[in-house]
Amino acid sequence: xxxxxxxxxxxxxxxxxxxxxxxxxxxxxxxxxxxxxxxxxxxxxxxxxxxxxxxxxxxxxxxxxxxxxxxxxxxxxxxxxxxxxxxxxxxxxxxxxxxxxxxxxxxxxxxxxxxxxxxxxxxxxxxxxxxxxxxxxxxxxxxxxxxxxxxxxxxxxxxxxxxxxxxxxxxxxxxxxxxxxxxxxxxxxxxxxxxxxxxxxxxxxxxxxxxxxxxxxxxxxxxxxxxxxxxxxxxxxxxxxxxxxxxxxxxxxxxxxxxxxxxxxxxxxxxxxxxxxxxxxxxxxxxxxxxxxxxxxxxxxxxxxxxxxxxxxxxxxxxxxxxxxxxxxxxxxxxxxxxxxxxxxxxxxxxxxxxxxxxxxxxxxxxxxxxxxxxxxxxxxxxxxxxxxxxxxxxxxxxxxxxxxxxxxxxxxxxxxxxxxxxxxxxxxxxxxxxxxxxxxxxx
Amino acid sequence: xxxxxxxxxxxxxxxxxxxxxxxxxxxxxxxxxxxxxxxxxxxxxxxxxxxxxxxxxxxxxxxxxxxxxxxxxxxxxxxxxxxxxxxxxxxxxxxxxxxxxxxxxxxxxxxxxxxxxxxxxxxxxxxxxxxxxxxxxxxxxxxxxxxxxxxxxxxxxxxxxxxxxxxxxxxxxxxxxxxxxxxxxxxxxxxxxxxxxxxxxxxxxxxxxxxxxxxxxxxxxxxxxxxxxxxxxxxxxxxxxxxxxxxxxxxxxxxxxxxxxxxxxxxxxxxxxxxxxxxxxxxxxxxxxxxxxxxxxxxxxxxxxxxxxxxxxxxxxxxxxxxxxxxxxxxxxxxxxxxxxxxxxxxxxxxxxxxxxxxxxxxxxxxxxxxxxxxxxxxxxxxxxxxxxxxxxxxxxxxxxxxxxxxxxxxxxxxxxxxxxxxxxxxxxxxxxxxxxxxxxxxxxxxxxxxxxxxxxxxxxxxxxxx
Numbered sequence: 001x002x003x004x005x006x007x008x009x010x011x012x013x014x015x016x017x018x019x020x021x022x023x024x025x026x027x028x029x030x031x032x033x034x035x036x037x038x039x040x041x042x043x044x045x046x047x048x049x050x051x052x053x054x055x056x057x058x059x060x061x062x063x064x065x066x067x068x069x070x071x072x073x074x075x076x077x078x079x080x081x082x083x084x085x086x087x088x089x090x091x092x093x094x095x096x097x098x099x100x101x102x103x104x105x106x107x108x109x110x111x112x113x114x115x116x117x118x119x120x121x122x123x124x125x126x127x128x129x130x131x132x133x134x135x136x137x138x139x140x141x142x143x144x145x146x147x148x149x150x151x152x153x154x155x156x157x158x159x160x161x162x163x164x165x166x167x168x169x170x171x172x173x174x175x176x177x178x179x180x181x182x183x184x185x186x187x188x189x190x191x192x193x194x195x196x197x198x199x200x201x202x203x204x205x206x207x208x209x210x211x212x213x214x215x216x217x218x219x220x221x222x223x224x225x226x227x228x229x230x231x232x233x234x235x236x237x238x239x240x241x242x243x244x245x246x247x248x249x250x251x252x253x254x255x256x257x258x259x260x261x262x263x264x265x266x267x268x269x270x271x272x273x274x275x276x277x278x279x280x281x282x283x284x285x286x287x288x289x290x291x292x293x294x295x296x297x298x299x300x301x302x303x304x305x306x307x308x309x310x311x312x313x314x315x316x317x318x319x320x321x322x323x324x325x326x327x328x329x330x331x332x333x334x335x336x337x338x339x340x341x342x343x344x345x346x347x348x349x350x351x352x353x354x355x356x357x358x359x360x361x362x363x364x365x366x367x368x369x370x371x372x373x374x375x376x377x378x379x380x381x382x383x384x385x386x387x388x389x390x391x392x393x394x395x396x397x398x399x400x401x402x403x404x405x406x407x408x409x410x411x412x413x414x415x416x417x418x419x420x421x422x423x424x425x426x427x428x429x430x431x432x433x434x435x436x437x438x439x440x441x442x443x444x
Numbered sequence: 445x446x447x448x449x450x451x452x453x454x455x456x457x458x459x460x461x462x463x464x465x466x467x468x469x470x471x472x473x474x475x476x477x478x479x480x481x482x483x484x485x486x487x488x489x490x491x492x493x494x495x496x497x498x499x500x501x502x503x504x505x506x507x508x509x510x511x512x513x514x515x516x517x518x519x520x521x522x523x524x525x526x527x528x529x530x531x532x533x534x535x536x537x538x539x540x541x542x543x544x545x546x547x548x549x550x551x552x553x554x555x556x557x558x559x560x561x562x563x564x565x566x567x568x569x570x571x572x573x574x575x576x577x578x579x580x581x582x583x584x585x586x587x588x589x590x591x592x593x594x595x596x597x598x599x600x601x602x603x604x605x606x607x608x609x610x611x612x613x614x615x616x617x618x619x620x621x622x623x624x625x626x627x628x629x630x631x632x633x634x635x636x637x638x639x640x641x642x643x644x645x646x647x648x649x650x651x652x653x654x655x656x657x658x659x660x661x662x663x664x665x666x667x668x669x670x671x672x673x674x675x676x677x678x679x680x681x682x683x684x685x686x687x688x689x690x691x692x693x694x695x696x697x698x699x700x701x702x703x704x705x706x707x708x709x710x711x712x713x714x715x716x717x718x719x720x721x722x723x724x725x726x727x728x729x730x731x732x733x734x735x736x737x738x739x740x741x742x743x744x745x746x747x748x749x750x751x752x753x754x755x756x757x758x759x760x761x762x763x764x765x766x767x768x769x770x771x772x773x774x775x776x777x778x779x780x781x782x783x784x785x786x787x788x789x790x791x792x793x794x795x796x797x798x799x800x801x802x803x804x805x806x807x808x809x810x811x812x813x814x815x816x817x818x819x820x821x822x823x824x825x826x827x828x829x830x831x832x833x834x835x836x837x838x839x840x841x842x843x844x845x846x847x848x849x850x851x852x853x854x855x856x857x858x859x860x861x862x863x864x865x866x867x868x869x870x871x872x873x874x875x876x877x878x879x880x881x882x883x884x885x886x887x888x889x890x891x892x893x894x895x896x897x898x899x900x901x902x903x904x905x906x907x908x909x910x911x
Contacts, residue, residue, distance in 0.1 A: 091894050093894060093896075131587065131625050131626075133586045133587060133625055134587040134625060134626065135585070135586075135587065136587055136589060137587075214895070216894075217895070261687060279690060280687050280690045280692065280693050281692070282692065282696070323625075336638075341590070341591070343589055343590075343592075344593065344893065346893065346894065348592075348894070349592055349893075351637065353637055353639060353692065353695075354639070354692065354695050354696035354699055355637075355638045355639040355699065356639060356702060356703060357638070357641065357658075358699070359699035359700050359702070359703040360658040360703050363670070363700070363704070363707070364657075364658070364660075364661055364662070364670075364707075365657075366657070369662060373662075401680075406683060409679065409680065409683070412679055413676070413679075416672075416676065425664075425669075429669065429672060429673045429676060430676060432673045432676075432677070433673055433674075433677040433679070433680055436673075436677045436700070437680040437681055437684075438681050438684050438687055438693055438696070439680065439681075439683075439684055441696065442687065442692075442693055442696075444684075444687060
């Protein structure tokens with residue numbers, strides 16, 4: 001947990017939720033916001049503190065990185081829906097137009113909550129957007145500030161909605177302190193929703209499924225599968241000052257986390273709800289690409305980044321617009337394997353479901369071919385340094401799927417090797433098979 | 445009813461579940477059934493009718509071709525509105541066409557024109573999305589954001605609800621990804637998931653090097669070597685066989701099998717092997733990207749693809765006499781008629797008749813629906829550049845083939861081809877009609893982001909055009 005990869009990985013998860021992408025934030029803003037996240041996560045800044053900083057943020061999008069949240073969410077509706085979804089695990093989208101069909105939120109609740117974020121305004125110091133027609137593109141510094149003159153009209157009454165916190169009619173102060181008050185309310189000890197949502201999201205990232213699932217859809221009609229467990233996790237998170245690392249440590253130490261993915265007699269079916277066994281998940285796009293590049297010792301290039309940059313370290317989505325330069329093979333790979341465009345504040349935008357195009361990419365895609373056929377890759381090093389096939393094959397197994405071949409596999413693959421007309425080609429075939437194996441692509 | 449201001453959930457009012465049904469769904473949640481499974485159950489069999497069309501070929505005319513200069517001419521309109529081009533009669537009385545489309549004249553008895561298509565999106569990307577999905581976008585935005593809240597294109601919906609059971613891909617799009625400043629939404633599977641994305645080809649079928657990267661193995665790797673690799677892979681996977689009980693893991697295996705089947709399938713390889721087409725036929729279509737794309741579309745229809753989208757051009761164009769789309773404003777001191785007379789109309793006059801004729805003589809027109817349309821038409825009034833600007837308020841779609849009347853005009857525009865005068869049709873209605881003809885119930889619900897049930901179409905089947 002003290003590694004750079006740890007904070008990079010969790011920063012990536014948060015960046016997905018916080019819409020960290022270049023079109024709205026510009027490159028500098030993306031770097032600033034992402035770096036802020038990384039430092040927070042490396043220092044284990046309490047999550048409630050992070051939330052307060054984001055919600056109450058004001059100032060330059062370059063100097064106060066958290067203001068980029070507002071830079072990316074430019075209307076009261078977007079802001080209020082995003083805050084509810086990310087921090088309160090509540091989906092309000094339906095209530096914009098009608099009382100929520102599955103939940104208690106009414107249209108009045110929605111507009112009062114949206115009004116709470118109405119005052120955010122922008123001083124656009126410069127906008128060097130390259131596409132003058134694109135109202136979503138901003139290049140240059142902006143100042144986020146409160147403009148008390150702004151309001152949200154209730155569509156029925158046609159009057160400005162009275163700002164209030166979600167589910168409470170007590171009016172909020174309408175001065176500069178409103179967002180500070182909102183932040184305090186959202187993270188206050190008697191507002192347990194925030195803690196529940198954060199504990200559940202951490203559990204979900206580690207276990208593959210939230211106790212409340214989807215993680216941003218808390219409501220009485222979608223109860224937790226194990227409410228006592230969720231309460232215990234929440235208590236643990238609160239007792240540990242909303243710090244991520246202690247809770248991750250506790251979950252990783254648990255029997256639940258360490259279960260095998262192998263089914264028993266009596267749980268043959270997929271049963272993700274009870275965590276009786278680990279349900280296999282495809283690795284994220286970044287994980288697959290980085291591990292293949294590292295294992296095969298073939299470098300990858302992303303447009304706009306230094307050669308040694310790993311996928312997991314990329315702060316944004318598209319550093320160089322695809323209009324001005326075609327995405328690199330590695331950029332295309334990430335998109336194909338489900339790296340989100342980060343236009344929505346939901347965990348669902350990132351996908352790890354296999355597709356046909358992914359299969360083609362792994363069967364004979366250009367990047368795959370480069371990993372396997374590169375003249376100085378892992379295979380070449382094996383051929384240069386070893387002369388017995390058992391060692392070479394064992395090293396391929398260890399590099400790619402972190403285990404030794406069992407005796408049967410060892411036999412089979414060594415035989416394959418000895419019968420091949422070209423040693424290099426035999427190793428390429430074995431590497432291909434390991435890269436395409438389920439143990440490589442799935443975690444379980 | 446048609447007008448929807450709401451951004452987030454524009455289709456809630458159009459869902460055809462009653463309040464009572466919704467309450468039942470909510471209540472069942474407590475019993476372990478949630479709305480998703482219920483709705484999946486409800487739409488378990490989206491094939492509601494016997495499909496009239498086995499395939500649809502959607503010829504998308506990016507940039508917006510002019511209704512009043514092509515299939516809805518108004519020679520009696522005042523100068524400044526009527527086309528400077530002349531009108532000629534076709535083999536169907538009442539279906540005259542532009543002189544520059546004379547090769548269509550003997551084919552109009554195969555065609556169904558809808559002259560009252562209309563909507564209110566004046567920007568290319570918003571209008572393009574509307575045309576490609578049949579769903580009105582939340583905003584009319586020149587750079588409409590391509591988020592997962594927007595609808596999938598037609599092909600992905602067909603792929604999700606009525607997929608092929610053989611190796612040919614259900615939905616195929618080519619030969620470009622279209623954009624206007626930013627990629628036009630509506631070209632992929634959006635919230636249906638990437639697995640339903642169309643099989644996308646961005647190689648030029650007119651090129652002598654045309655080949656699909658997915659279906660091409662490096663020289664050193666023949667299919668046999670690939671199969672031995674697959675055997676090795678299976679050998680490793682045998683030690684984790686228990687994982688196959690997970691639907692996701694076994695799903696990946698299915699994709700490998702499908703990918704290898706496609707690589708190995710004679711039918712698939714042949715379908716894409718456009719070089720094997722007799723030279724005479726290639727020349728009938730013309731050796732242009734658009735012409736050869738239509739020829740490729742015919743080959744894919746024969747091989748069994750269900751929804752084939754051909755894009756006329758990658759960009760809206762309008763200033764070039766050698767490439768680009770139909771967006772002829774007269775910008776940069778260009779002139780619309782000089783451009784369309786030299787490029788767009790002759791190209792259309794070659795490709796569209798060649799395509800319809802070829803389908804017809806092979807008996808494919810009976811089971812294939814061809815749709816030719818842009819994202820909007822062009823202004824009835826000729827502008828100061830002697831050109832025309834965007835006009836979504838009334839324009840023409842041309843249909844031909846399976847399930848629709850032929851030699852038939854549906855709807856009418858007013859005297860200036862400016863607004864529908866009778867039987868107005870929206871892209872929603874056209875979408876409902878396409879799904880219906882493919883045998884898919886247009887009221888089928890699919891699940892959007894955040895598990896919101898969304899109907900694949902909010903329109904009504906245009907029963908007046910059904911054969």
